Amino acid sequence: RKEVEQDPGPFNVPEGAxxxxxxxxxxxxxxxxxxxxxxxxxxxxxxxxxxxxxNEDGRFTAQLNRASQYISLLIxxxxxxxxxxxxxxxxxxxxxxxxxxxxxTRLLVxx
Amino acid sequence: DVKVTQSxxxxxxxxxxxxxxxxxxxxxxxxxxxxxxxxxxxxxLIYFSYDVKMKEKGDIPEGYSVxxxxxxxxxxxxxxxxxxxxxxxxCASSQTGLNQPQHFGDGTRLSIL
Numbered sequence: 580r581k582e583v584e585q586d587p588g589p590f591n592v593p594e595g596a597x598x599x600x601x602x603x604x605x606x607x608x609x610x611x612x613x614x615x616x617x618x619x620x621x622x623x624x625x626x627x628x629x630x631x632x633x634n635e636d637g638r639f640t641a642q643l644n645r646a647s648q649y650i651s652l653l654i655x656x657x658x659x660x661x662x663x664x665x666x667x668x669x670x671x672x673x674x675x676x677x678x679x680x681x682x683x684t685r686l687l688v689x690x
Numbered sequence: 691d692v693k694v695t696q697s698x699x700x701x702x703x704x705x706x707x708x709x710x711x712x713x714x715x716x717x718x719x720x721x722x723x724x725x726x727x728x729x730x731x732x733x734x735l736i737y738f739s740y741d742v743k744m745k746e747k748g749d750i751p752e753g754y755s756v757x758x759x760x761x762x763x764x765x766x767x768x769x770x771x772x773x774x775x776x777x778x779x780x781c782a783s784s785q786t787g788l789n790q791p792q793h794f795g796d797g798t799r800l801s802i803l
Contacts, residue, residue, distance in 0.1 A: 611789045622780055622794040623733070666732075668791075675740050676721045676784050677748075678792055682732035 580605050583681040585667050591687045596657050600684045602667030603649045611670035612643055614652050616663045617683065623666055626652075657688045692717045694795035696781050702801045709768040711798055713781030721784045722764035723792060724748075724756065726777040733780065739764055740786070771802045 585602045592598045604612075612629035627634065629641040629650050640653040650669075654661055667681035697712035715722065723738040725748075735748030737756040745756050753775060757765045764783075768775055778799050782792040 613791050620778075620799075622797045625791045625793070628789055628791065675738065675746060676786055676790060676792075677735065677738065680733040682730070 582606060582671060582679045583667055583669050585681040585684045587682060587684060589685040589687050591689065592657050593689055594657055594659060597653065597655050598657060598686065599651055599653045600665055601649050601651050602681055604669045605648070606669070606671040607648060608672045609669045610672045612650050613668040613678070614641055615666040615668055615680075617666055618663050623680075626665070654686075659688050659690065662686055662688045692783070692793040694781055694783055694793055696795035696798050698798050699796060700799045702803060703771050704803055705771060705773060707771045709771050709800070711766040711779055711800070713764045713766070713795055714762050715783040715793075716762065717783065718761065719783035720761075720786045722758065723782040724754075724764065724766045725780045725782065726750070727780060728777050736766065773802050776800060776802045
């Protein structure tokens with residue numbers, strides 16, 4: 580079983596739609612969680628950290644479910660510029676600040 | 691803002707050459723990382739360092755070495771480049787502590803001919 584698993588997509592949605600991605604992780608001792616965004620042929624960029632109580636940043640909402648070992652990302656009112664690959668990232672708490680990256684979920688927002 | 695700078699965006703080398711990829715960060719971060727990213731495989735950790743002159747193997751260290759002589763600089767070395775090392779190489783840095791994300795450089799697209 581992979582440490583971090585994501586649906587690769589692509590998710591094709593129209594502008595203005597709401598879309599949600601889930602990601603599961605295998606290590607119950609994992610302690611930190613993040614969503615990164617990666618545009619084609621560019622570096623990953625931090626989108627948001629995911630806190631136990633859930634958190635929101637504008638149109639983006641992240642949730643953590645420790646019991647079921649998954650995190651989610653909800654994007655409301657999708658924009659064309661949201662088209663990208665979204666990487667789920669977990670610190671498995673194995674020391675040395677290592678992070679484990681999912682292979683990403685591709686989102687395509689169309690006019 | 692955190693700035694992680696990689697020395698080259700694009701690089702073309704020949705099989706058997708020794709290749710150096712340089713990475714510099716300006717935020718006094720303790721931890722630095724080298725990844726490669728290939729289609730369908732995601733980011734794979736090659737080596738990382740949590741302090742000057744310290745290094746740890748990641749998941750795919752074979753064929754690579756690293757050097758960290760100064761806190762801000764982390765170099766990746768391909769000892770004898772091979773075609774299967776053609777990839778996107780990404781450097782990252784982070785602070786030590788809970789909930790610390792990693793910050794990436796622009797990446798180097800390396801082609802080995």
